[in-house]
Amino acid sequence: MDLQTAIDLDAATNRRVVLRRRPEGLLAADDVELEEGVPLPVPAEGEALLELDWIGIDATVRTWLSKAEGYLPAVELGEAVRASGIGRVVATRAERFPLGHAVYALPGWQRYGLVRDDPLATPLGEDVDAPALLALYGATGLTAYVGMIDVGQVGEGDTVVVSAAAGATGSLAGQIAKIKGCRVIGICGRDDKVHWLLDDLGLDGAINHRTDDVRARLRELCPDRVDVYFDNVGGPILDAVLDRLAMHARVVLCGAIAIYNERGRPPGPSNYFQLINRRARMQGFLSLDHWDRFGEVAATLGAWAAEGKLKYRTQVYEGLDSAVDALNALFTGDNIGKTVIRVSEEKTGR
Numbered sequence: 439m440d441l442q443t444a445i446d447l448d449a450a451t452n453r454r455v456v457l458r459r460r461p462e463g464l465l466a467a468d469d470v471e472l473e474e475g476v477p478l479p480v481p482a483e484g485e486a487l488l489e490l491d492w493i494g495i496d497a498t499v500r501t502w503l504s505k506a507e508g509y510l511p512a513v514e515l516g517e518a519v520r521a522s523g524i525g526r527v528v529a530t531r532a533e534r535f536p537l538g539h540a541v542y543a544l545p546g547w548q549r550y551g552l553v554r555d556d557p558l559a560t561p562l563g564e565d566v567d568a569p570a571l572l573a574l575y576g577a578t579g580l581t582a583y584v585g586m587i588d589v590g591q592v593g594e595g596d597t598v599v600v601s602a603a604a605g606a607t608g609s610l611a612g613q614i615a616k617i618k619g620c621r622v623i624g625i626c627g628r629d630d631k632v633h634w635l636l637d638d639l640g641l642d643g644a645i646n647h648r649t650d651d652v653r654a655r656l657r658e659l660c661p662d663r664v665d666v667y668f669d670n671v672g673g674p675i676l677d678a679v680l681d682r683l684a685m686h687a688r689v690v691l692c693g694a695i696a697i698y699n700e701r702g703r704p705p706g707p708s709n710y711f712q713l714i715n716r717r718a719r720m721q722g723f724l725s726l727d728h729w730d731r732f733g734e735v736a737a738t739l740g741a742w743a744a745e746g747k748l749k750y751r752t753q754v755y756e757g758l759d760s761a762v763d764a765l766n767a768l769f770t771g772d773n774i775g776k777t778v779i780r781v782s783e784e785k786t787g788r
């Protein structure tokens with residue numbers, strides 16, 4: 439397809455945050471560099487150039503900055519930090535991405551990014567509520583849905599525990615379990631999050647892992663033990679929940695944020711033997727493998743949201759300068775709901 443453009447590709451320039459050094463622990467300001475005035479790439483056949491409006495901040499981004507083996511290649515030094523985002527097509531050589539249409543993809547921490555015609559780049563049409571898409575209908579909702587329904591196989595009356603329950607994925611996962619008729623206990627790290635889980639999201643119990651004795655609270659709140667544990671954090675909380683599993687329990691390994699900043703490999707869960715005692719199963723999954731269900735799951739989540747059964751909230755950071763703080767908030771617990779960056783106000787050479 440011939441190149442179609444809505445902007446002057448020679449006059450406009452990119453702003454982007456590139457990786458300069460592999461972080462140790464939290465991302466430091468000088469692990470990355472904000473580059474200005476970068477010439478725009480010209481789309482090749484099958485590619486389109488997006489002008490990004492919103493970037494989603496996902497805990498997984500931190501794993502892509504390390505060299506350790508992961509499910510996607512590590513971000514190379516000098517490359518824009520990989521991240522999900524939604525933007526409008528401003529130049530295209532791909533029929534799937536017409537000029538002016540919004541696309542959801544992994545363009546990274548930058549104002550302009552190329553997308554290729556691959557299954558993960560998802561055309562969204564002209565009218566899109568980008569924050570809702572990042573917080574609910576996109577990868578975050580797909581992860582919560584597939585993890586809770588397909589992997590956790592939650593059923594009416596199950597006792598379900600969710601960690602990072604006030605975060606983007608966990609807040610949806612807990613509500614999905616409620617919709618399926620479960621008793622749901624959320625684990626989070628601040629009292630205002632405890633109140634949000636109980637008062638707004640309607641969970642049945644909440645534990646503050648920073649101030650409560652997690653094991654003691656699990657005994658109190660889960661007298662019939664735990665049928666499904668949706669694990670976002672790993673570490674000591676996973677160990678505590680393993681000690682409280684019911685017979686034939688399902689442990690859904692969604693993520694392990696407690697270890698993403700660690701240098702070496704942490705000791706394994708010392709309570710894994712409980713899987714044997716309780717004839718339980720522990721299973722990891724990746725929402726990427728379920729991308730073909732994007733539309734179907736988004737429709738289900740949308741229907742629940744329209745009925746008022748499923749709520750989400752966003753924590754908005756402004757501009758690419760805030761990217762380091764936005765990512766670190768997920769590790770310090772300073773975030774609640776889905777963390778996003780608005781980049782639509784960024785100044786460029788355009």
Ligand SMILES: NC(=O)c1ccc[n+]([C@@H]2O[C@H](COP(=O)([O-])OP(=O)(O)OC[C@H]3O[C@@H](n4cnc5c(N)ncnc54)[C@H](OP(=O)(O)O)[C@@H]3O)[C@@H](O)[C@H]2O)c1
Pocket residue numbers: 495496497498577578581602603604605606607608625626627628631647670671673675691692693694695696697723724725726767768769770771772773774775776777
């Ligand atoms: N498998 C998949 O396909 C998939 C897809 C997307 C995300 N994920 C995983 O889902 C998890 C949540 O990701 P998200 O992007 O939605 O982030 P998020 O839940 O919005 O933010 C992360 C939360 O984790 C909690 N946390 C951080 N360090 C912790 C620690 N050491 N111990 C206990 N809690 C800690 C913090 O909450 P508190 O301070 O309140 O505890 C923070 O709010 C991550 O593990 C991520 O890798 C997996």
